[in-house]
Amino acid sequence: MSVTLSEAAAQHVAKFIAKRGRGIGIRLGVKTSGCSGMAYKLEFADAAEPEDMVFDSHGLKVLIDPKSLPYLDGTELDYTKEGLNEGFKFNNPNVKDQCGCGESFNV
Amino acid sequence: MALLQISEPGQSAAPHEHRLAVGIDLGTTNSLVATVRSGMAVVLNDELGRPLLPSVARYGSDGKVEVGYGAQAHQSSDPRNTIVSVKRFMGRGLADIEHVEAMPYEFVDAEGMVRLKTAQGVKSPVEVSADILRALRERAELSLGGQLTGAVITVPAYFDDAQRQATKDAARLAGINVLRLLNEPTAAAIAYGLDNAAEGIYAVYDLGGGTFDISILKLSKGVFQVLATGGDSALGGDDFDHRVFCWIIEQSKLSPLSHEDARLLQMRAREAKEYLTQHGEAPITARLSSGEFVDLRLTTEVFNEITHTLVHKTLGPTRKALRDAGLSPDEITGVVMVGGATRMPQIQKAVEDFFGCEPLNNLDPDKVVALGAATQANLLAGNRAAGDDWLLLDVIPLSLGIETMGGLVEKVIPRNSTIPVARAQEFTTFKDGQTAMALHVVQGERELVSDCRSLARFELRGIPPMVAGAARIRVTFQVDADGLLSVTAREQTTGHEARIEVKPSYGLNDDEITSMLKDSFTHASEDAFRRALREAQVEAQRLVEAVQSALKEDAHLLSTLERAHVESCLTKLQAVLLGDDRRAIDGAMDALSKGTAEFAARRMNQSVQRALAGKKVEEI
Numbered sequence: 240m241s242v243t244l245s246e247a248a249a250q251h252v253a254k255f256i257a258k259r260g261r262g263i264g265i266r267l268g269v270k271t272s273g274c275s276g277m278a279y280k281l282e283f284a285d286a287a288e289p290e291d292m293v294f295d296s297h298g299l300k301v302l303i304d305p306k307s308l309p310y311l312d313g314t315e316l317d318y319t320k321e322g323l324n325e326g327f328k329f330n331n332p333n334v335k336d337q338c339g340c341g342e343s344f345n346v
Numbered sequence: 347m348a349l350l351q352i353s354e355p356g357q358s359a360a361p362h363e364h365r366l367a368v369g370i371d372l373g374t375t376n377s378l379v380a381t382v383r384s385g386m387a388v389v390l391n392d393e394l395g396r397p398l399l400p401s402v403a404r405y406g407s408d409g410k411v412e413v414g415y416g417a418q419a420h421q422s423s424d425p426r427n428t429i430v431s432v433k434r435f436m437g438r439g440l441a442d443i444e445h446v447e448a449m450p451y452e453f454v455d456a457e458g459m460v461r462l463k464t465a466q467g468v469k470s471p472v473e474v475s476a477d478i479l480r481a482l483r484e485r486a487e488l489s490l491g492g493q494l495t496g497a498v499i500t501v502p503a504y505f506d507d508a509q510r511q512a513t514k515d516a517a518r519l520a521g522i523n524v525l526r527l528l529n530e531p532t533a534a535a536i537a538y539g540l541d542n543a544a545e546g547i548y549a550v551y552d553l554g555g556g557t558f559d560i561s562i563l564k565l566s567k568g569v570f571q572v573l574a575t576g577g578d579s580a581l582g583g584d585d586f587d588h589r590v591f592c593w594i595i596e597q598s599k600l601s602p603l604s605h606e607d608a609r610l611l612q613m614r615a616r617e618a619k620e621y622l623t624q625h626g627e628a629p630i631t632a633r634l635s636s637g638e639f640v641d642l643r644l645t646t647e648v649f650n651e652i653t654h655t656l657v658h659k660t661l662g663p664t665r666k667a668l669r670d671a672g673l674s675p676d677e678i679t680g681v682v683m684v685g686g687a688t689r690m691p692q693i694q695k696a697v698e699d700f701f702g703c704e705p706l707n708n709l710d711p712d713k714v715v716a717l718g719a720a721t722q723a724n725l726l727a728g729n730r731a732a733g734d735d736w737l738l739l740d741v742i743p744l745s746l747g748i749e750t751m752g753g754l755v756e757k758v759i760p761r762n763s764t765i766p767v768a769r770a771q772e773f774t775t776f777k778d779g780q781t782a783m784a785l786h787v788v789q790g791e792r793e794l795v796s797d798c799r800s801l802a803r804f805e806l807r808g809i810p811p812m813v814a815g816a817a818r819i820r821v822t823f824q825v826d827a828d829g830l831l832s833v834t835a836r837e838q839t840t841g842h843e844a845r846i847e848v849k850p851s852y853g854l855n856d857d858e859i860t861s862m863l864k865d866s867f868t869h870a871s872e873d874a875f876r877r878a879l880r881e882a883q884v885e886a887q888r889l890v891e892a893v894q895s896a897l898k899e900d901a902h903l904l905s906t907l908e909r910a911h912v913e914s915c916l917t918k919l920q921a922v923l924l925g926d927d928r929r930a931i932d933g934a935m936d937a938l939s940k941g942t943a944e945f946a947a948r949r950m951n952q953s954v955q956r957a958l959a960g961k962k963v964e965e966i
Contacts, residue, residue: 255352255384265352282353283385319349323393323489326349326383 240312242267242294242301247318248327249297256299259283264293264300267316267329268307277310279329309333348491352384365495367525367727368486369533369719372475372499372513374433375555375582377401378713379482379497380720381490387537387717387724389710390489397713399485403477404428405464413481422605425450427464431556432478434579435460435471436516437508444579459512475516483522496523498723500715503529503561503575506744506789507801507831507848514830525726531561532570533718534684538706540565546679547573547671551697551705552715553660553687556582560664562671562678576667581659583619583687589652590615590644594630598640607634618644623689650692657696664700681705686712746801746823746831749786751776753795758823761791770822772838779811783819787833787848801848806835808842875928882931886923889935890916893942896949903948915941 244252256262268280284302287293292308294301303311314331368390371378376398380389389397396415404410404417405427412420420428429451435443440455452463461468479499486494499522501513510527517524531550535541540548545566552559559577563570591612595603603611610632618628622644632640668675681701687693688711697705709717747757750773759769775783783806790798809817818838825831834845893916901909919934 251384252352255386258386266355279350280353281350282355285355321349321491323390323485324349324491325489326351326491328349 240292240308242296242303242308242311242313243315244296244299244301245315245317246297248316249299251318251327252299253297256283261285263287264302266291266302266304267311267314268304269310280307281316281327354385365727366486366490366492367495367720367723368482368490368497369528369716369721369723370479370482370497370499370522371530371533371713371716371719372433372479372501372516373401373554373715374431374557375401375584376712377478377482378716379486380713380716381486382720382724387720389713389716390485392485399478399481400430401433401478402428402430403432403474405466405469407465409466411466411477413477422609426452427466429462429464429469429474432471432474435462436475437506437510437512438471458508472512472516472519475513476519479517479520479522483520494522495727496525496723498526498528498533498719498726499524500528500530500533500719502559503531503572504559504577506799508799511830511848525723528719528722529561529570529572530559530684530715531563531572531575531682533715533722534682535563535565535570535718536721537709537714537718538682540680540682541570544679547673547677548680548682549664549668549678549701550682550684551660551664551688552577552684553693554582554685555687556580556584558582558660558663560660560667562667562673573673574667574670576663576670578659578663581656583685585656586619586653586687586690587612587616589656590619590649593644593648593652594640594642597642598638600634600638600640601636604635607636610634611640614640619649619690622646622649623691646691653692657692660693661696661700675701678703682714683707683711684714744789744799745791746787746789746825747798748773748821748833749788749795755788755790755793755795755798758821759825763825765825768822768824770820773819773821774815775809775812775817775819776814778814780814780817781809781811782807783809783835785821785833785835785844785846787823787831787846801831802833802846804833804835804844804846806837806842806844808840809837810840879926879928879931882928882935883923886919886931886935889938890919890923893938896942896945900945900949900952903952904945908945912938912941912945 252265256264262283262285264284266280266282266284269277270280284300287302288304290305291302292305294303310333311331312333314329314333317328317330319325319328366381368379368381378389378397378399380387382388391397392399399414400418402414402417402421404412404420404424406412406420406424407427417428421430437459439458440446440453440460443460446453454461454463454468456470459470459472461470462474483494497517499513499517501510505513513527514524530552534550534552535548548563548565550559550561550563552561557577557579558581559575561575562573564573594611594615614630614632618630621628626646628644630640630642630644634640678701681697681703683694683697683705688707694705694707745757745761746759747755750756756771758771759767763769773783784803785806786795786803787801788795788798789801792798806819809819820836820838822834822836823831824834831848832845833848834843836843893912897909897912904912915934915938919931919938922930922934925931
């Protein structure tokens with residue numbers, strides 16, 4: 240089981256954490272809501288929970304709670320630009336379908 | 347797929363519920379929009395990667411509204427319809443504006459705020475600012491991929507109530523929800539994180555393209571107080587360019603310049619100035635349309651010498667602001683540099699020498715105000731980190747008071763009170779049997795009403811007749827978080843009350859704003875209609891040309907009768923093509939498409955036959 244960061248994502252995560260001045264890594268997760276069932280969570284992590292799964296990618300800690308992991312296994316977090324907009328994108332092989340905007344999904 | 351940003355722990359937004367907030371620096375010369383992405387304040391660039399939007403709008407006779415670089419390009423060819431530095435007119439009457447005679451605009455002195463006559467009718471400064479803000483909103487929404495929750499817009503610390511209200515109205519007209527108006531120097535201080543820093547007194551030295559502002563801020567318990575402001579509204583980086591421009595002319599002994607040559611040399615002057623920031627010497631070369639050739643080298647020493655008086659000119663208001671605040675330069679904890687012109691080394695040095703401490707300059711001085719505004723907007727929109735749970739307070743810049751007998755001002759809320767604030771004071775009647783009272787709300791530090799700015803007038807009626815001095819009228823001033831004022835007067839014995847929202851006396855009332863908003867809506871559908879029509883016309887033209895060329899090539903495929911039918915359809919379409927009846931165009935296009943369907947099928951067959959002719963099955 241694993242979850243990884245693309246090189247672009249890792250660079251940006253590292254930059255944002257440095258700018259923020261604290262944090263041990265980032266936390267990925269899913270929560271149930273949204274128009275297609277589930278939604279991604281992408282947050283700074285200040286502390287690891289005892290049950291967290293911790294992955295290391297490009298020297299950065301990626302924390303995931305065990306409940307979210309099955310939905311995210313194999314995911315690569317990427318950072319892309321689309322026109323003027325830029326941000327993180329979940330390349331998640333588990334997704335069966337998602338809402339038009341991609342903010343929520345189904346497995 | 348929507349692109350996500352990293353949130354603070356526990357703050358992930360539900361899908362489609364991102365709170366997109368931006369900070370806007372609505373400047374005299376240039377404007378910017380910034381936001382907080384994954385915890386970091388960044389300025390949003392346009393499609394070409396340019397962070398600035400020139401604060402210029404053009405209302406051309408062709409009915410188009412252009413904003414930014416596109417409008418700026420017309421500044422010299424169409425000065426009357428190209429509005430620059432509209433910020434100087436915000437909330438101002440004609441009498442308030444300096445050097446009217448030197449401006450290319452046709453002013454209309456409307457009640458309260460001045461208006462400008464353009465090829466597209468009379469525009470108020472609020473409308474022009476709204477067009478600039480709209481361009482920034484569109485850029486922000488494209489960059490963030492969604493609708494804005496709100497914006498923090500910065501205003502100069504010395505802006506009075508009328509100017510602040512005008513700025514808010516412009517935002518509303520542009521469809522922007524204003525979370526807060528923020529003083530520019532305060533925003534700059536926030537960008538440097540001074541709000542989390544040690545308490546102290548900070549100077550913000552802001553030398554922009556065309557204006558100079560100095561503000562003295564005091565930070566205590568997370569509250570920024572504006573102790574004093576000063577500046578020169580006609581001094582900025584452009585003046586440095588002009589000095590270099592004059593030097594070029596003098597050195598090269600040029601004959602009188604054509605308009606284009608003058609522009610070219612102005613540009614070269616600016617480039618040389620910017621080059622000198624990093625280098626000791628700047629080459630200036632240009633070939634003029636007159637055939638003359640300019641080839642000069644501008645050294646730092648010469649540049650410092652010719653601009654020395656300008657640098658010195660900024661120190662006068664700085665000294666005065668310090669004196670107003672009752673401080674000496676060594677009592678200043680830190681100096682924040684704002685505005686592109688502060689990149690010039692001699693400015694940095696002059697400021698350092700004056701205050702005896704190195705100024706803060708590691709953020710881009712063009713962006714620092716917008717970045718601070720974005721940080722504040724992010725907080726106000728509710729995207730706070732744990733422990734960051736503070737609310738930045740601001741203060742009112744000028745005292746608010748009421749006129750009393752004899753044209754004197756009784757101050758109800760003194761300047762530098764933190765907002766929001768409410769203060770009440772009791773007044774009484776002046777004459778026996780007086781049943782009404784006129785209240786005149788004024789803003790300013792002076793003692794006489796005539797020296798202060800009038801904000802509003804209203805009347806309280808229904809005071810029971812009593813001897814002079816017996817009635818008790820309680821006047822309450824309330825200033826909300828945006829620095830906007832409402833005043834209530836209440837007769838205590840009867841409870842009669844009158845109140846006014848200070849829509850300062852510049853003359854844009856709610857109805858006018860609503861009607862302007864409606865206008866923009868009606869124009870929206872009109873614009874959409876025009877666009878659809880234009881698209882239909884283009885499509886029809888394409889079809890006409892396609893059919894014409896087909897007829898030229900393959901007319902033999904049609905019988906005379908058929909050909910006549912196609913041609914009549916074609917003529918019909920050509921007849922309506924340039925009209926503005928979209929239905930007619932669509933109908934004629936449809937008829938032509940149907941009328942040529944058979945023709946198209948035959949042409950297709952013919953070309954297939956040609957392609958296959960003389961070939962064996964195996965070859966295909």
